[in-house]
Amino acid sequence: MIWLSWRQFRTQALVGVGALAVLAAYLLHLGLRIRDSRAGYLARCQPQGDCAQAMAQFVGEYQNTLLILAGLLGLVPGILGMFWGAPLVARELEAGTHRLVWNQSVSRRRWLATRLLFVALAAAAVAGLASLLLTWAASPVDTAADDRFSTVVFGARNITPIGYALFAVTLGTVLGLVVRRTLPAMALTVLAFTVVQFGMPNLIRPHLMPPATVTRPMTADAINQVRGLGSITGAAVVRGVTVPDAWVTYTSELRTSDGRALDAGRFDDCLMSPPKTGATGTFGDTARCLGDLDLHVDLAYQPEHRYWPFQWLESAIYLGLSVLLGGFGLWRIRRRVT
Structure with a gap:
């Protein structure tokens, strides 16, 4: 079964390896360039002892590129599910070739389990290596x-x-098994x-662990930030309160x-027609007007040290699904598919 799975899957696997090789070459080049750039920024700012602005410029230089790459990597699992998972069984059912396999010594469940495990592990390897390279x-x-x-x-x-x-x-595999047509x-x-x-x-990740809470006074300076x-x-x-x-x-x-929540009319007054005080900052007189009202906001947040527990929890959820x-x-393949 493993040899048969490889024979049927080798074209997709070779395409995946080729795409991964191209991505690896680019990310290795990009990673070395990022490290050289960081060293240059640090060399210029360290004598003055204040590198905050230099690091902000460094982040701005590469942030958009890395966001695009992260977005593209976010598409990879969906593409693998679409082109590797969905046709895996649906194509066999559509063409009727599953009957030949099921008339051999291999059971339906073993046939499905072997093929699904083979392709799923290959997809995990491709996504994992791409993620490792981008993370580095x-x-x-x-x-x-x-x-x-x-x-x-x-x-x-x-x-x-x-x-x-x-x-x-x-x-994709299960949907193909249910729908029995490749394109749908x-x-x-x-x-x-x-x-x-x-x-x-948006709905699950923020609640994977109980959040910490804090009350933040909304002074004029805080509002301007x-x-x-x-x-x-x-x-x-x-x-954007941080x-x-x-x-x-x-x-x-x-x-x-x-x-109590601030009255919407009072908020609009400060927003649209605040007293003219000549205050500076991002929101100027509006920030001064709101700051004089002794306001605050309640925040819920997840501390940075919970990053890895969140990674493991979310991965476990997807593995469980x-x-x-x-x-x-x-x-279904045993009870419903003929």
Whole structure:
């Protein structure tokens, strides 16, 4: 069965190896260039003893490139599920060639389990090596930027792409087994995988561990450091409040000293027509107006030291989903597929 699986899968495997080799060459070159650039920035700033601005420039030089690479790597598991997983059984059922195999000494379950395990491990190897290379290349920038919990970066580093690849291939295989048509199975695989990948960082990941909480006073200086004010709903909110060495998962509305939400009308007054004081900063008079109201926000966050527990927990979730899907596929091929 292993030899047969290799014979049927070798074209896809060789394409994957070729693509991985090209990616490896580029990431090795990029990683060395990043390290040379970092050394140059440090050599210029260390005599003055203040490297914060230099490191910010260093991050800005490579951040967009690395975000694009992380986004592309985020597509790899879905592509593997679409082109490796979905046709794995659907193509056999569509062509009717499964009957020949099932009339041999190999049972249906053994046939499916061997093929699925072979392809899933190959996908995990491709995604894992790509993630390892990108993690190595980007590590100087990741250390300086301190944003390893951001959605795109988290999903493209270390071990989580392995879990994504295992899940995507298993999902595609099971959908092909259920749908029994290759093209619909490929389309459904991409759709279902996209939905899961959207839900995980937005609905599940923030709650994998109980968050820590803190109250942050919203002085004029603090307001000038946020990314934005207000929302399309008109609520009195601030966007982009940070906690050092942490991932902020929740920011409350602006609250008054007695804990009540700031009145939307009062917020709008400060936002649209604040008293003219000549205050400077990002939000100027608006920040001064809001700062005089003795406001605060309640924050929930995940400390940076929880990064690896989150990596392991999320990977375990995807592995568990893969096992459940695989078990369903083994049940269905025995009971429902003829």
